Amino acid sequence: MVRLTIDGTACEAAEGALLIDALSAAGKMVPHLCHDDRLIPSGACRLCIVHVKGQTHPVASCSTEVAEGMVVQTRSDTLDALCRTNLELIAARYPRTAYAADPRHPFHRLLAKYDVPPGGKFEDGLFRDDSHPYLGVGMDRCVYCERCVRICEEVQGQFIWEMAGRGDATRVAISKGPTLLSAGCVSCGACVDTCPSGALFDKRIVSKPTAWTRTTCAYCGVGCQMDVGTANGRVVAVRPADQPVNRGHLCVKGRYAFEYNHASDRATQPMLRRDGRWQAVGWSEALDFTAAQLQAIIARYGSDAVGVLASSRATNEENYLAQKFARVVLGTHNVDCCARVCHTPSAKALKTMLGVGAATNSFDDIEQAHAFLICGANPTENHPVVGARIKQAVLKGARLVVIDPRRTELAALADVHLPVRMGCNVPLFNALAAAMIEEGRIDRAFLAERVSGFDTFAAHVAAFAPERMAEVCGVPADAIRAAARIYADSRPAMCFHGLGVTEHLQGSEGVMALINLALLTGNLGKPGSGINPLRGQNNVQGAAQMGCDPATLTGSQSISRAGPRFEQIWGHQLPTGRGLDVLEMMDAAKAGHLKALWVMGYDIYLSLANATATAAALAALDLVIVQDLFVNQTAEAFGTVFLPAASAFEKEGTFMNSDRRVQRVRAVVTPPGQARPDWWIIQALAARMGKPKGFEFETPQQIWDEVRSLWPDGAGLAYARLEREDLHWPCPAETHPGTAVLHRDRFFASKTAALVPVAYVPTSEQTSDAYPFLLTTGRGLHHFNAGTMSYRTPNAVLKPSDTLDMAPADAACHGLVEGDMVEVSSRYGAAILPLHISDAMQKGQLFCSFHRPDLLINRLTSAVRDRLVHAPEYKVTAVRVKKRDA
Missing domain, CATH: 3.30.70.20 (Alpha-Beta Plaits)
Structure with a gap:
């Protein structure tokens, strides 16, 4: 800290602080027009001038740093006159109206x-x-x-x-x-x-x-x-x-x-489907009907005939109650959420290898990284604020490697862009590892202290030398080697990955292969490094962390180890059977074993892969309860009961973001009509089913306090702290500062982590004469997931439709022009959408987003699933394209 005097009063300011900020902290506001705390100071408007003792002329406080002993005067007749003169010059051509x-x-x-x-x-x-x-x-x-x-x-x-x-x-x-x-x-x-x-x-x-x-x-x-x-x-x-x-x-x-x-079509009343049509009813009737139906199904088929899908749109508190409801009220571990289809592969890989299934580092580390490895992610469109921070770091000199089939905005800025062939992440990541080991670009000190299994791993990846993998991956060997050098040599290097890594047959294994790269180069346990999944939805990290997973309880704790503690606090025995994930629930429904499904804030018909198979599964259910803001595609086609939920603007609670921060959500308006927060609905249904005990919370804060009592790594995250502090878990006590960087001195299970040899298993989705293109799907800038929210705003003007993006050479070869309506067909279904000719695309590869419900792009995607956690392979589908006749 430095000491200075402002208008006769002794003050302190941080070394290097701008004088204008020190003045503001001291309650001495000075006029300014060109200053913004987010910007590099310019001093252009000359309105924030002050006297500094020893300076001949007044200085601009927005571009002057504080100094020890500085004596500042903020007001004088001279300063006022200069400020007024400058304002008159600026205002001379400003309109009076x-x-x-x-x-x-x-x-x-x-x-x-x-x-x-x-x-x-x-x-x-x-x-x-x-x-x-x-x-x-x-x-x-x-x-x-x-x-x-x-x-x-x-x-x-x-x-x-x-x-x-x-x-x-x-x-x-x-x-x-x-x-x-x-x-x-x-x-x-x-x-x-x-x-x-x-x-x-x-x-x-x-x-x-x-x-x-x-x-x-x-x-x-x-x-x-x-x-x-x-x-x-x-x-x-x-x-x-x-x-x-x-x-x-x-x-x-x-x-x-x-x-x-x-929106005018916001659902504001509970509804029951009668004679094929929705009929508005009161809460009592809707809850009585739903409870009776669930009880009858359980009585006839058993608890495991019911499934619950929680929501990444809901708060942590609501997701906690959803999984508690499944386990206590229904008596089943059949509970999951949409993390299954996006980043459960990340959680699986990170927890298996490092002990914690979450990002290792904070977004604050972006400005500390010397290099970035961006894999299967498009942050400037899908996570725009983080994307902008990465872009700024690169513009200021950080190195950048982008691995993506498309030439994204960041790929265009990259030192090296590796346009990997769809489905070939694992051989490419292994080739990067092989190049690092062969060229000696590994952190031997870190390997000796913190890593095991090097010799076995090195022998495995030797077969994946860049020269051998170039044709497999569709990437030149010299480009693979150049990327390996940047990531290995420009330490600390920060890796971000997205669904382009996880939504594959080898999604979990692909993340494991990325972790191998970080272990080889020592890019773990320090600021500016790490393996960091970019989570897609506002609370997808929180939904899974709260226990909306068939195999884990709140805090991602195993049922076998943490179960007794949960049973003691809940006062209820946990189910003994194995739970089903969302994909297994669809299989069980189609086979006639699952009879009822409660879906909260998750349009599974629209968003699950292979929509035809999803439709067959949903149609086979006896009871489909949909809880959402709008009558979505799942409700419209298959719903039995509709329960209107409050939005994030209408309730209290917390969300958990991608870098493990727990942050407050606050109600800003009241819910419309009879819409209610998800936690209220869950508790009301528990009471109707005769099991109110443990579901009698009066506020979300009370729910969160129970969460903290069960989750040791979140015990310190009290609401009182969240009101004033920005905290990452693990935070085991209310005196703990939170943990921004994981694995600094040791991994969670032990001092060392093991390298994992990952074999390459090609996907069954391959091109043929009948299906000559490979299609990948993803999100765009202007819309979000199923379009439920964004398409009800003027964002629909900015991006009216999903498009099929195609390389110019392919368009010319097929006689297609910009805007043509094309039919895209896979082995599973077809969709019709407009064509966009894009230089971002490689020949033979296509891209489309999936935001417009009426286009139902997931009619195209396959039944292929991740080998370890069943996430669908949205990222590789063999298709053909033809122009639609007018």
């Missing part, structure tokens, strides 16, 4: 404070843009602070805005294309968020917020913190919070795609 219409903008408040009227001498013909559904542009109100240019460059890294012209003719302009939409804007809203004058503005705010509430984003697993503005019982605005995960930034979904919460 804008000033009068909205006095709340920071620039307007400054004008009022210093009694400086706008000059009104603005130019005609300055850039305006009304094409974007969210962002409005009126450059007649621009004050040339350049914050929009800088934040697009320094935070998002999109470079949409630029300063064009020279001298007095300098103007803020779009860098490419005539409009924001055509220029590549990703609609993050950062430029609007930073603009002090209203030149850039949110078009969707029709009511001024009367209250703001801090909560956690309900889209991807990054866990961005945001402030939600409400008025008249509705969500009307969202702005980013300056918290460690997102650092004052949001993506297009988190910031703008909230209007689903008040």
Whole structure:
């Protein structure tokens, strides 16, 4: 800390801190226009000037660092006069009408404070843009602070805005294309968020917020913190919070795609299907019917004839109750969640090899990494805030290797892009390991102290030399070797992986092969390193961690070891039979063994692979209970009971993000109609089934306290701490600081971890004359999963449809042009969607997202599953394509 004096008062500030921040901490706010805490200081507006003893002229506090003994004066007649003069120059060509219409903008408040009227001498013909559904542009109100240019460059890294012209003719302009939409804007809203004058503005705010509430984003697993503005019982605005995960930034979904919460087709009443049609009923009737049906099925077929699917959209507290309900009320371990189909392979591999089935490092480590290995993930689209942080690190000099069949945005920035052939991750990862060992690019000290099984592993991967695997993987050997050198030599190196690794026949084994690379190079147990799955949904990590898994209890604890403690606290014996995962439930339903299914916040008909087989399974059930915000595809086609749930904006609790942070969720509005939080519904049904004991919580906090009593690694995560601290588990006590980096000194089971030789097992999904293309599926920037939320917002304007992405050479060969409607057929089904010709695609390989329910892309995907945990192989399907006749 350094000591300084501000207006006669002794103060302290961190060494290297900006003077403007020290002034703010001391309660001495100075005027400014060009300053934003998220940006590199520029000192351009000269409004934040102060006197510093020993300096001949006033200095800009936003670009001056504090120094020991500094003496600062913030107010004087000279400073006021200089500030007023600078404001007059800035305001000379600012429109009076804008000033009068909205006095709340920071620039307007400054004008009022210093009694400086706008000059009104603005130019005609300055850039305006009304094409974007969210962002409005009126450059007649621009004050040339350049914050929009800088934040697009320094935070998002999109470079949409630029300063064009020279001298007095300098103007803020779009860098490419005539409009924001055509220029590549990703609609993050950062430029609007930073603009002090209203030149850039949110078009969707029709009511001024009367209250703001801090909560956690309900889209991807990054866990961005945001402030939600409400008025008249509705969500009307969202702005980013300056918290460690997102650092004052949001993506297009988190910031703008909230209007689903008040959509006209929101389900607000319980319903029963009678005579083939939904009929609205009260809660008592719906609960009585559901309880009676479940009891009758259990009485006739046994407890294991019922399954429960919890939700990655729900809170930790609600997911905990869901699995407790399955085990205590129903008497079955048949409970799972959508983690099964995305990152259960990650959890399996990480827990098997390292002892904990979660990310090893924090997002805070991104800025400490010297290199990144991005495997089967597209962070700038699927986890945009983390993607932007990675992009910024690369722009500042970090090395980057991207392994992905497509040339993604990060692949275009990479030092090396390995466009691996779909289904060939394991031989490629083994080839990287072989190259590192052959060239001596391994951390021998780390291997000697922390790793076992090296000799056996080295002998195994010797057969996977890059020159041997090049043809198998579709990647040149010299590129494989170049990638190996970057990851091995640029330590610490941080590995992120996504569903392009896990959703394969060898998904779990693919993650194991990545862990091998980290063990070989010592990239574990230190900041800026590790193996880090990018979780897809807001609480998919939490849902699994709460015990929504047939083989583990809360805290990912084994039933055999932790079971007695759970039985003691719950006052109930655990089931003795083996539970089924979601894929096994579908098999059991089709075979007639599973009779009832309760599905919470999870549209399984739309989102499970091989939709035809899913439909056959759901149709065979006697009872399908759907609990959601909307009557989704599963409910519409197969539902027996519909229970309306509250959204994340309407309830209290916690989410768990990708890097193991537990963060608060807060209610900002009340649920519509008779919609209720999931935890309320679970408890009400437990009571109707005659087992209210253990389901009589009055608040989510009480539920969470029971979770902490059962989960040693979460015992320290009390609500009181979560209100003020940003904590990672493990956090075993309320005095513990949390654990941002795992495995610093030892792995959970022992001091050492073993390298695992992984054999290559090719998928059965191979091309043929009848099916000459390989299709992979994934998410896009503007929409999310089944489109349930995002397609009920103006994001549907930004991305109206899923498309089939094809390489230009393939399109030309088949006589196809941009926008053609094409029929894509696999061995399992067909889908019709528009064609997009993309340079990101390799010849012979295709991509499409799966967000539009009416397209039902999962009619195409196969029945192939991960060999260890049954995650479907969404990432490789052999298909053919033909143009649809008009």
